[in-house]
Amino acid sequence: MKIEHFALNVEDPLAMSHWYTQHLGMHVVRQLDVAPFTTFLSDDSGRTLLEIYKKPAENVPVYKQMDPLQLHLAFVSFQPKEDAERLVKAGASWEKEDQFADGTLLVMLRDPWGLALQLCKRAFPLLTEAEIKPFFS
Numbered sequence: 001m002k003i004e005h006f007a008l009n010v011e012d013p014l015a016m017s018h019w020y021t022q023h024l025g026m027h028v029v030r031q032l033d034v035a036p037f038t039t040f041l042s043d044d045s046g047r048t049l050l051e052i053y054k055k056p057a058e059n060v061p062v063y064k065q066m067d068p069l070q071l072h073l074a075f076v077s078f079q080p081k082e083d084a085e086r087l088v089k090a091g092a093s094w095e096k097e098d099q100f101a102d103g104t105l106l107v108m109l110r111d112p113w114g115l116a117l118q119l120c121k122r123a124f125p126l127l128t129e130a131e132i133k134p135f136f137s
Helices: 013-024 080-089
Strands: 006-009 027-031 039-042 049-053 073-076 093-099 105-110 116-121
Touching: 013 027, 013 039, 013 049, 013 080, 080 093, 080 105, 080 116
Parallel strands: 006 049, 073 116
Antiparallel strands: 027 039, 039 049, 093 105, 105 116
């Protein structure tokens, strides 16, 4: 089996989808322009989908209060520090940075709605070169 998508109940799916397309290189695959504003976003590989919606509104998690290790969305980044700077200027907030002995660098941010985002530059990538299309290069 393959994962089709991962879904999140969020505060403002339309604004979030706009921010993710503008700043993270994601693409809208399908979007409802009426409540619950269900939106499917794809990364640049076209194989990973994120679904965001607001339903029911009273059950939207307070992502900014969650420890980033409880839930985060991770992106490959070839320049995590530079990408973090760019994203902070676009409305994200800085959380932390972890540099590992093997050279791996993980930068944790929060998007403007509080969802934790991780920028990953791994010494030994989890994805193959063919699977990684450098959006941030």
